[in-house]
Amino acid sequence: xxxxxxxxxxxxxxxxxxxxxxxxxxxxxxxxxxxxxxxxxxxxxxxxxxxxxxxxxxxxxxxxxxxxxxxxxxxxxxxxxxxxxxxxxxxxxxxxxxxxxxxxxxxxxxxxxxxxxxxxxxxxxxxxxxxxxxxxxxxxxxxxxxxxxxxxxxxxxxxxxxxxxxxxxxxxxxxxxxxxxxxxxxxxxxxxxxxxxxxxxxxxxxxxxxxxxxxxxxxxxxxxxxxxxxxxxxxxxxxxxxxxxxxxxxxxxxxxxxxxxxxxxxxxxxxxxxxxxxxxxxxxxxxxxxxxxxxxxxxxxxxxxxxxxxxxxxxxxxxxxxxxxxxxxxxxxx
Amino acid sequence: xxxxxxxxxxxxxxxxxxxxxxxxxxxxxxxxxxxxxxxxxxxxxxxxxxxxxxxxxxxxxxxxxxxxxxxxxxxxxxxxxxxxxxxxxxxxxxxxxxxxxxxxxxxxxxxxxxxxxxxxxxxxxxxxxxxxxxxxxxxxxxxxxxxxxxxxxxxxxxxxxxxxxxxxxxxxxxxxxxxxxxxxxxxxxxxxxxxxxxxxxxxxxxxxxxxxxxxxxxxxxxxxxxxxxxxxxxxxxxxxxxxxxxxxxxxxxxxxxxxxxxxxxxxxxxxxxxxxxxxxxxxxxxxxxxxxxxxxxxxxxxxxxxxxxxxxxxxxxxxxxxxxxxxxxxxxxxxxxxxxxxxxxxxxxxxxxxxxxxxxxxxxxxxxxxxxxxxxxxxxxxxxxxxxxxxxxxxxxxxxxxxxxxxxxxxxxxxxxxxxxxxxxxxxxxxxxxxxxxxxxxxxxxxxxxxxxxxxxxxxxxxxxxxxx
Numbered sequence: 001x002x003x004x005x006x007x008x009x010x011x012x013x014x015x016x017x018x019x020x021x022x023x024x025x026x027x028x029x030x031x032x033x034x035x036x037x038x039x040x041x042x043x044x045x046x047x048x049x050x051x052x053x054x055x056x057x058x059x060x061x062x063x064x065x066x067x068x069x070x071x072x073x074x075x076x077x078x079x080x081x082x083x084x085x086x087x088x089x090x091x092x093x094x095x096x097x098x099x100x101x102x103x104x105x106x107x108x109x110x111x112x113x114x115x116x117x118x119x120x121x122x123x124x125x126x127x128x129x130x131x132x133x134x135x136x137x138x139x140x141x142x143x144x145x146x147x148x149x150x151x152x153x154x155x156x157x158x159x160x161x162x163x164x165x166x167x168x169x170x171x172x173x174x175x176x177x178x179x180x181x182x183x184x185x186x187x188x189x190x191x192x193x194x195x196x197x198x199x200x201x202x203x204x205x206x207x208x209x210x211x212x213x214x215x216x217x218x219x220x221x222x223x224x225x226x227x228x229x230x231x232x233x234x235x236x237x238x239x240x241x242x243x244x245x246x247x248x249x250x251x252x253x254x255x256x257x258x259x260x261x262x263x264x265x266x267x268x269x270x271x272x273x274x275x276x277x278x279x280x281x282x283x284x285x286x287x288x289x290x291x292x293x294x295x296x297x298x299x300x301x302x303x304x305x306x307x308x309x310x311x312x313x314x315x316x317x318x319x320x321x322x323x324x325x326x327x328x329x330x331x332x333x334x
Numbered sequence: 335x336x337x338x339x340x341x342x343x344x345x346x347x348x349x350x351x352x353x354x355x356x357x358x359x360x361x362x363x364x365x366x367x368x369x370x371x372x373x374x375x376x377x378x379x380x381x382x383x384x385x386x387x388x389x390x391x392x393x394x395x396x397x398x399x400x401x402x403x404x405x406x407x408x409x410x411x412x413x414x415x416x417x418x419x420x421x422x423x424x425x426x427x428x429x430x431x432x433x434x435x436x437x438x439x440x441x442x443x444x445x446x447x448x449x450x451x452x453x454x455x456x457x458x459x460x461x462x463x464x465x466x467x468x469x470x471x472x473x474x475x476x477x478x479x480x481x482x483x484x485x486x487x488x489x490x491x492x493x494x495x496x497x498x499x500x501x502x503x504x505x506x507x508x509x510x511x512x513x514x515x516x517x518x519x520x521x522x523x524x525x526x527x528x529x530x531x532x533x534x535x536x537x538x539x540x541x542x543x544x545x546x547x548x549x550x551x552x553x554x555x556x557x558x559x560x561x562x563x564x565x566x567x568x569x570x571x572x573x574x575x576x577x578x579x580x581x582x583x584x585x586x587x588x589x590x591x592x593x594x595x596x597x598x599x600x601x602x603x604x605x606x607x608x609x610x611x612x613x614x615x616x617x618x619x620x621x622x623x624x625x626x627x628x629x630x631x632x633x634x635x636x637x638x639x640x641x642x643x644x645x646x647x648x649x650x651x652x653x654x655x656x657x658x659x660x661x662x663x664x665x666x667x668x669x670x671x672x673x674x675x676x677x678x679x680x681x682x683x684x685x686x687x688x689x690x691x692x693x694x695x696x697x698x699x700x701x702x703x704x705x706x707x708x709x710x711x712x713x714x715x716x717x718x719x720x721x722x723x724x725x726x727x728x729x730x731x732x733x734x735x736x737x738x739x740x741x742x743x744x745x746x747x748x749x750x751x752x753x754x755x756x757x758x759x760x761x762x763x764x765x766x767x768x769x770x771x772x773x774x775x776x777x778x779x780x781x782x783x784x785x786x787x788x789x790x791x792x793x794x795x796x797x798x799x800x801x802x803x
Binding site for chain 2: 057060061063064065067068069071072073075076078079080081082083084086087089090093094096097098100101104105108147148149150151152153293294296297300301304305308311312315
């Protein structure tokens with residue numbers, strides 16, 4: 001069977017969309033976990049958890065869809081990334097499991113509640129850090145030979161990936177605090193307003209270091225950004241504008257804009273990262289087309305996904321609609 | 335001691351998948367049970383059916399939740415420990431495994447929410463339809479996963495082009511030779527698991543005189559179901575065995591503990607297989623029976639382990655004994671179901687406490703039988719990962735070192751032990767709470783449930799600790 005048209009860009013789009021959906025959505029609920037130990041009161045923790053309890057597992061849907069989709073559409077990515085990130089993947093999964101269980105049991109528990117608090121906070125931080133380190137490892141590239149990962153167990157854990165790990169912690173915390181501004185009121189919202197500029201400063205600092213560091217360790221990235229000044233420079237400009245809008249919105253004590261601006265900041269950064277590397281999906285050696293599965297395999301799954309994704313999106317939108325508005329202290333999910 | 339990444343990866347996969355499998359095998363059967371209960375309720379309008387359905391839906395929710403949590407890990411196991419296998423077979427396995435995930439999510443997105451939280455908010459007919467579709471969905475989900483697994487036993491519809499497998503016929507690959515038998519065998523196993531758990535729990539309540547009317551109804555219908563399904567399962571299992579004999583004779587030889595290809599093979603009831611010396615010790619068997627079962631003639635020639643080179647033999651001891659555990663428990667289940675019929679015909683079903691106690695103990699046996707069955711078929715496939723195409727050694731992640739596999743193995747055991755004890759403990763609290771405290775669906779409770787998370791566990795309202803209600 002001759003391929004009628006190339007499905008690789010379509011699949012790259014689907015996976016790319018899945019990843020940014022995951023980062024934005026699980027980002028703000030992992031962020032609640034990161035901010036958990038610093039919350040002003042136990043009541044605030046109730047509100048924080050209530051604000052994401054109805055939606056967090058739908059958010060993680062995108063992670064599993066992404067994992068399975070990668071195996072189907074870009075098996076090389078799956079079979080190089082997972083061995084290369086072996087221990088990191090385990091830590092991420094363990095973290096996600098612990099915080100997932102905490103969601104289920106914290107509200108049903110009384111005397112053991114502090115245990116679930118720790119499980120929630122620790123699991124969220126572990127999973128976030130591991131995800132940040134994955135981004136760092138991706139930027140640095142993987143040691144491969146004949147389509148196999150041949151590096152060591154700790155290649156993914158470098159000073160650079162530790163930096164991106166902390167960057168992710170700051171980033172998700174920022175998503176979390178601006179989400180909390182949107183969803184809370186009174187002294188809890190005031191607290192979220194107060195910490196947001198600090199978190200933003202941390203994010204800008206880490207993203208700044210990454211932006212300077214990345215072209216230094218990768219010829220490809222340097223060539224793409226500095227050989228000629230092109231349209232892609234609009235992305236950092238967009239990111240900068242997002243920061244400005246976010247700061248103004250926090251100063252004016254606006255409700256929704258901080259979260260929107262933070263999402264915009266993430267999207268611009270994400271696109272910036274994508275254009276730095278594409279078409280290399282397993283850097284430095286393999287492109288999207290090297291990594292793709294057979295045309296008929298991509299087509300076979302695409303048919304099913306085109307049917308299902310609208311349903312998942314509709315369901316997601318409906319859930320957010322049902323749980324719109326402020327989360328009040330003392331009411332809500334038990 | 336040298337740490338062998340292949341052995342440790344197999345152990346890890348066995349641990350993670352066994353742990354995961356016990357949840358879906360239960361929820362698949364339970365989902366159909368709930369759909370039936372809702373159907374009867376819709377028809378008769380007798381509230382006792384609703385009470386039963388509400389209670390078992392709560393149990394379903396928690397077990398489903400644990401299945402999802404443990405299933406996430408599975409999605410990554412193929413890549414972390416078996417990356418060569420994933421890479422080479424991805425053209426087929428990728429879409430198939432993805433379809434499993436996609437079906438599960440579609441089901442969760444569309445119908446599970448209605449089943450768990452929609453009572454009283456959607457018309458009764460629609461509510462029942464959701465229950466049916468959840469049950470159907472669990473079967474579609476298991477269809478995909480069993481198709482992938484069966485393909486590893488009886489690969490078809492693919493060819494090597496260079497290093498990678500390409501699909502030449504999706505139909506042949508998906509509906510491969512062992513799929514119908516495995517799917518039927520597993521489907522029945524799910525019903526038996528659901529049935530024995532419901533029977534055991536109902537019996538436990540009846541012994542304590544709790545909600546007698548509802549639990550008698552549940553027990554009575556379950557016993558009818560078990561009476562039909564337990565012998566049917568033996569028959570389907572036999573067909574599955576014959577199918578295995580055709581495609582994987584070495585596995586059947588290991589199941590029978592038969593070292594030598596010959597006629598008049600006895601059915602061994604007991605033996606101590608000795609792989610080193612290629613023989614059995616302490617054999618106790620029924621003459622000619624294995625030949626009769628497998629070849630329908632006393633002198634039928636049954637393949638032995640000598641058909642394949644020693645390095646292509648599966649580990650006989652484990653296969654031989656896990657097969658016997660499965661069959662033994664299966665026979666026990668038939669006996670228990672028939673005993674139920676005898677008691678019923680004598681009119682003593684509700685006045686025989688010892689039988690209730692037996693049912694209580696029986697509720698764990700399907701889980702053991704299912705795991706033993708999977709051990710038989712999976713270990714019996716050894717040393718092949720994809721039968722005749724790829725060995726375990728060829729499929730393992732090349733960069734994986736023994737200590738890495740050991741670290742994550744211990745890690746998963748710790749994580750699962752904690753999660754599992756939490757979940758099991760909570761499940762026990764739900765069972766102890768029983769049906770007595772279920773809130774009526776009035777205006778007030780509808781109000782509070784809309785504020786509740788639409789997630790499996792939140793369908794259960796039992797507090798985590800003693801006396802916290």
